[in-house]
Every structure is written in C-alpha cells, then in structure tokens.
Amino acid sequence: MTNKKMTMPLVQCLSRVNGPQTLGRGLGFWIPFAAVLVIAFVFPMFSDDYTTGNVAYFFTWLFMAAGLCLMWGYSGTLSFGQTAFFGIGGYAYGILTINFGADNGITLYALGASILFGAIAAALLGYFLFYGRINGVFLGIVTLAVSILLERFMAQTAGPQWHIGQARLNGFNGMNGMPALTIPWPGGDIVLLAGPGFYYVVLCLLLFVYFGIRILVNSRWGNVLVAIRENPERAEMLGYDVRKFQLGAFVIGSALASLSGVLYTCWGQYITPSSMSLTSAALPIVWVAIGGRSDITASLVGAFLTLILFQTLTVNGAQYALIIMGVLLLVNVLTAPEGVVLQLLKVRFKIGRRK
Amino acid sequence: MDIGNALFGFLYQIGDAAAFLVLASTGLAVVFGMMGVINMAHGEFIMFGAYGTAMAVRAGLPLPAAIILGSLAAGVIGMIVERLVICRLYGRPLDTIVATWGISLIFSQGILILLGSSFPGVSTPFGSFTVGTYSYSWYRLVLMAAALLLLFALWFLVNRTQFGILARATIQVPHMAEALGVKTRTIYSLTFGLGAALAGLTGGLYAPTMTMVPTMGSTFILEAFVTVVVGGADIFIGTAPAAGVLGITKALFTSWQGQLTGQIALLVAVILVIRLLPKGLSGWMLKERT
Numbered sequence: 174m175t176n177k178k179m180t181m182p183l184v185q186c187l188s189r190v191n192g193p194q195t196l197g198r199g200l201g202f203w204i205p206f207a208a209v210l211v212i213a214f215v216f217p218m219f220s221d222d223y224t225t226g227n228v229a230y231f232f233t234w235l236f237m238a239a240g241l242c243l244m245w246g247y248s249g250t251l252s253f254g255q256t257a258f259f260g261i262g263g264y265a266y267g268i269l270t271i272n273f274g275a276d277n278g279i280t281l282y283a284l285g286a287s288i289l290f291g292a293i294a295a296a297l298l299g300y301f302l303f304y305g306r307i308n309g310v311f312l313g314i315v316t317l318a319v320s321i322l323l324e325r326f327m328a329q330t331a332g333p334q335w336h337i338g339q340a341r342l343n344g345f346n347g348m349n350g351m352p353a354l355t356i357p358w359p360g361g362d363i364v365l366l367a368g369p370g371f372y373y374v375v376l377c378l379l380l381f382v383y384f385g386i387r388i389l390v391n392s393r394w395g396n397v398l399v400a401i402r403e404n405p406e407r408a409e410m411l412g413y414d415v416r417k418f419q420l421g422a423f424v425i426g427s428a429l430a431s432l433s434g435v436l437y438t439c440w441g442q443y444i445t446p447s448s449m450s451l452t453s454a455a456l457p458i459v460w461v462a463i464g465g466r467s468d469i470t471a472s473l474v475g476a477f478l479t480l481i482l483f484q485t486l487t488v489n490g491a492q493y494a495l496i497i498m499g500v501l502l503l504v505n506v507l508t509a510p511e512g513v514v515l516q517l518l519k520v521r522f523k524i525g526r527r528k
Numbered sequence: 529m530d531i532g533n534a535l536f537g538f539l540y541q542i543g544d545a546a547a548f549l550v551l552a553s554t555g556l557a558v559v560f561g562m563m564g565v566i567n568m569a570h571g572e573f574i575m576f577g578a579y580g581t582a583m584a585v586r587a588g589l590p591l592p593a594a595i596i597l598g599s600l601a602a603g604v605i606g607m608i609v610e611r612l613v614i615c616r617l618y619g620r621p622l623d624t625i626v627a628t629w630g631i632s633l634i635f636s637q638g639i640l641i642l643l644g645s646s647f648p649g650v651s652t653p654f655g656s657f658t659v660g661t662y663s664y665s666w667y668r669l670v671l672m673a674a675a676l677l678l679l680f681a682l683w684f685l686v687n688r689t690q691f692g693i694l695a696r697a698t699i700q701v702p703h704m705a706e707a708l709g710v711k712t713r714t715i716y717s718l719t720f721g722l723g724a725a726l727a728g729l730t731g732g733l734y735a736p737t738m739t740m741v742p743t744m745g746s747t748f749i750l751e752a753f754v755t756v757v758v759g760g761a762d763i764f765i766g767t768a769p770a771a772g773v774l775g776i777t778k779a780l781f782t783s784w785q786g787q788l789t790g791q792i793a794l795l796v797a798v799i800l801v802i803r804l805l806p807k808g809l810s811g812w813m814l815k816e817r818t
Binding site: 301305310313315318319321322326452459492495496500503506507510 | 746
C-alpha cells in the first residue's frame with residue numbers, strides 16, 4: 174500500500190515527459206530518439222579521443238542553451254547576459270579547486286558549489302529585475318550590462334594583488350591550471366580529462382537536464398510559465414504571482430549556464446574574461462533562435478548543429494565565421510522566426526499525424 | 529584657492545561623465561523612445577561615424593565638417609538597414625533586438641576584415657589649459673557644450689517642428705496617426721536614420737579622443753544602455769536627468785576609486801533605480817505631474 178503511494182507520484186512525474194509543452198511524443202519520436210542516443214553512447218568507441226573530446230566540448234555549451242530555452246522560449250523573458258553566469262560558474266570552480274585541490278571528490282563539491290553560487294547571483298539580480306517588474310527589452314539590457322561589466326572587471330585583475338587564496342585571477346589572460354573533474358574511486362581516483370570519460374559524464378548530465386526540463390515544462394509549474402509567456406496580465410488576474418514564476422525560470426536557467434561554465438572550465442582547464450564578452454553573449458541567443466526557442470528538443474538540436482557549423486567555419490575561415498553567424502541570425506529572424514529546426518520538426522509531425 | 533581648484537576639477541569630471549552619457553545614449557534613446565526598438569548595432573553606428581570622420585579628416589576636410597559627414601554616413605547606413613531589415617519586424621521587439629545583434633556582428637567583423645584591426649586616428653585639437661596644478665583638455669569642454677547643444681536641438685526638433693509633431697503622434701497612437709494621413713513608414717524610417725546619425729555624431733565627436741578599432745563602439749554601449757534604462761520610455765524628459773544623476777554617481781566613484789569602480793557604481797545605481805522606479809525617471813516624473 175505504502176509502496177504504491179510512493180511509486181504513484183514517480184510514475185505521474187515520468188509520464189510528464191510527454192505533454193502539451195514539448196514537441197515529440199509517441200513511437201515516431203522516441204524510436205529516432207533512442208537511435209540517436211545509442212549512436213551518442215557508442216560514438217567514442219568508433220572515434221579517436223580528440224574527436225570525442227571535441228564533441229564533449231559541444232555538449233558543455235548545451236546546458237546554457239537549455240537554460241536560455243527555458244527562460245526565453247517558455248517564460249518569455251530574454252536574458253542577454255547568460256554568459257555572466259557562465260563566467261561566474263567557471264571562475265568559482267577554478268578558485269575553489271585551485272585552493273582546495275582535487276582529492277576526496279572535492280572537484281565534485283566544487284561543481285555543486287559553483288552552480289549554487291551562480292544560482293544565488295541570479296536570484297539576487299533577478300529579485301531586483303522581476304520584482305521591479307522589468308519587462309522584455311530592459312531585462313535583456315541590464316543582464317547584458319552585468320555580463321560586460323564582469324568581463325571588464327575580470328580583465329583588469331592582472332596584477333599579483335588580485336588573488337583569492339592561491340588562485341591568481343590573471344586579468345585578460347584568464348585562469349588556468351585548475352584540476353579536472355575527479356571522481357573518487359576505490360583503487361585510484363578517476364580523472365576526467367577531455368576524452369571518453371568526460372564525454373560520458375557530460376552526456377549523462379545532459380540527458381538528466383533534458384528529461385528534467387521536459388518534465389518541468391509539462392508540469393503544472395511549466396504550464397503556468399507558458400501562460401505567463403502568452404499573456405502576463407491574464408495569468409496575474411488568475412491569481413498567479415508572475416514575478417515568482419519568472420524569477421524561478423531565471424534562476425534555473427542561470428544555474429544551467431553556470432553548469433556550462435564549470436564543465437567548460439573542466440574541459441580545457443582554463444577560463445578567460447572574454448567568455449563573458451559582447452560577442453560571446455550573442456552566441457547562445459544565436460543557437461537557441463536558430464533551433465527554435467519554444468521547444469527544448471529543437472533548441473538543443475539547433476544549438477548542437479550551430480556549434481558544429483560555427484567550429485567548422487572558424488577552422489576554415491576564421492574571420493568570416495562571425496559574419497556568417499550574423500547573417501544566419503538575420504535570415505533566421507526574417508524567414509523562420511520560430512527557428513529552423515522547430516519548423517522542420519513541426520512539418521515532420523504534421524505528416525506523421527495525417528497518416 | 530585650493531578648494532576652488534578642487535571644485536573645478538570635480539565639476540569638470542561630472543560634466544565629462546554626463547556629456548559622455550548624453551552623447552552615448554541619445555541615438556539609442558531616440559530609436560527606443562519612438563519605436564520601442566533597442567538597437568544592438570548602436571555601437572557599430574558610433575564606429576561608422578568615427579571611421580567616417582577620420583577618413584574625411586585624412587581627405588583634408590576640417591574637423592567639424594568631417595564630423596558632420598561621418599554622422600550623415602552613419603545615418604544613411606541606418607536608413608538602409610531600416611529598409612532592409614527593421615521594417616519587417618515592427619511589433620516584434622525581441623526579434624528586432626536579435627536581428628540588430630546579427631547586424632552588429634556583421635558590421636564589426638566586416639570592418640575588421642575590410643580595414644584591419646586598427647585605423648589611423650585623428651589628433652585631439654585645441655590643446656589643454658591648467659587650473660591649479662592639474663591640466664584639462666579644451667576639447668572635453670567642447671564635448672560638454674556639444675552635449676548640451678544636442679539636447680536643446682532634440683527638444684527643438686520634437687516640440688517645434690513638423691517632423692516632431694508627426695513623430696509624437698506616431699508614438700502615441702500609431703494607427704490613429706496613420707488614419708489621419710501620417711506616413712508612419714516614413715516617420716519610422718527617418719527616426720531610425722536620425723538615431724543612427726546621432727550615434728555617428730557621437731563617434732565623430734569622440735574620434736579625436738580614442739583609438740580607432742572596429743570594436744570601439746562597445747566602449748559606449750554599456751553607458752548608453754544604462755542611461756536609456758534609467759531615463760525610461762519618454763526620452764525627451766528622461767535622458768538629460770538620467771545622464772545628470774548617473775554622471776554625478778560615476779564621477780564621484782571614479783574620483784574615489786578609479787574608472788572601474790565608477791562603472792560598477794553606475795550599474796548598481798541602475799539596478800536600484802529600476803527597483804524603485806520601474807518606469808525610469810521619465811515615468812516617475814510624468815506620474816508626479818498628473
């Protein structure tokens with residue numbers, strides 16, 4: 174009896190993976206999804222460590238994209254300054270691990286603490302913004318201003334007087350030499366350098382976040398969030414505290430950006446102020462806009478493809494890459510405002526239903 | 529006498545900071561106030577103005593004429609951008625931001641490829657003068673005068689000219705203005721051009737004081753954003769007091785702890801203002817008036 178009571182909410186919770194707020198349900202979606210997942214899991218076995226590490230690098234950014242999708246696509250609050258929380262996460266991880274080392278699973282605690290730190294920063298900033306009822310455009314500007322200011326601040330911390338404990342901030346060149354993620358294991362710790370080990374950890378985290386967001390947006394909370402996006406006044410009249418929901422989405426989105434920052438820092442063992450610059454701040458917006466902000470699957474697929482495209486462009490014609498990104502963004506807004514991937518997905522599912 | 533000197537120095541700093549805020553933000557504020565569009569490419573229009581000015585000076589034009597030419601060039605580019613992109617996005621403010629961000633990436637990177645990472649600048653005219661033991665630049669005083677003149681000119685344009693009346697009608701009730709025969713399309717196009725030209729003017733005015741790089745516009749962007757946010761939607765009564773308040777804040781903290789502390793104080797001031805006065809200074813003043 175009690176066992177049944179315990180399992181019921183869990184089953185209910187899992188059933189929310191499908192729902193009105195996410196595209197893709199039924200076998201037509203989950204079979205291809207499972208196929209992609211299998212490919213993702215066997216990929217490192219058929220590939221060299223360098224490529225695996227590179228794909229893991231793409232994965233590290235997807236958490237920020239997922240957070241932005243939740244904020245922009247589902248709650249209608251566009252933040253331009255997600256890179257601020259990315260930077261906070263990265264720097265916090267660096268400072269903590271350089272000071273406390275990597276033994277006894279400290280890097281894992283540092284990962285958690287850095288995300289918490291980013292979330293607290295977001296809650297503080299978000300309180301002033303949402304409880305001041307800052308609307309769409311201003312919200313973007315203030316968050317962007319915070320990010321640019323953080324970049325300028327970190328860039329001038331070059332002298333030896335700028336250190337926290339043993340961690341030198343190193344100004345424009347950024348911090349480096351922090352330990353990679355290390356999992357304590359009987360018979361020797363597992364150090365997750367940029368290779369298959371790191372790849373699998375990030376992939377699992379990504380799956381966890383993906384399903385978490387799907388369940389979240391299809392829950393009661395997520396439905397209210399979408400109602401607020403559609404019409405804030407109406408949601409307010411129905412008795413929902415709009416500010417609380419938007420702040421919640423902002424904190425979750427920013428915590429995910431911090432997670433991206435931590436993983437990025439672990440991946441390359443460095444973090445620089447330019448990761449918070451105006452150009453870096455534009456990139457998450459490009460990924461999510463091209464994918465399709467109003468659906469988590471479309472956002473992540475779009476972000477992943479755009480990241481691959483951007484790297485290919487950078488390798489082949491470094492200076493033209495940003496121009497092409499700008500053009501893509503422009504064409505996307507003008508011709509497929511909902512996002513390229515999302516529109517393709519919708520076409521596919523319409524056909525599926527007609528059959 | 530020492531106190532007098534110190535006072536002059538402080539006033540000079542406030543004036544300098546406020547002038548920078550006014551000049552950095554008017555172009556952005558005009559476009560935002562009239563069209564509700566935040567132009568993320570604002571910094572790039574400033575850069576176009578500065579580059580245009582530097583090219584004109586090298587071609588042998590006197591500085592004032594070069595600045596006007598640079599400003600016009602930026603304005604023309606602005607109107608082209610409006611025709612090609614912005615006019616398709618009215619009523620979708622967030623999409624407009626995203627689109628102008630794309631434009632900003634294209635412009636700054638495009639100039640980097642075309643003209644290289646640096647560009648020969650213009651020397652600062654007029655030299656300097658001394659009060660007490662410190663020396664001050666005459667050109668900075670010119671910039672302060674230019675900021676005041678610009679505010680007056682904008683006030684005149686909006687309150688005393690045909691364009692101003694039509695523009696205000698378009699802001700208040702767009703479809704009504706259209707029904708009464710106002711060509712709102714043209715008004716929007718001219719407004720965006722005006723905003724870009726003002727940004728260009730700022731670039732031209734500051735060209736002699738800065739290093740010319742394709743990303744020079746980003747120096748202005750933070751200050752421009754915060755002034756517009758603090759000023760609120762009604763730019764004509766919001767921008768000047770916002771620049772005043774923020775200018776004093778910035779000058780105080782800059783003279784106390786240096787440039788960066790000044791910028792941090794600026795941002796903290798902004799966050800506090802929007803928490804207390806969500807509609808900005810102009811919203812608050814309009815509420816007091818009624």
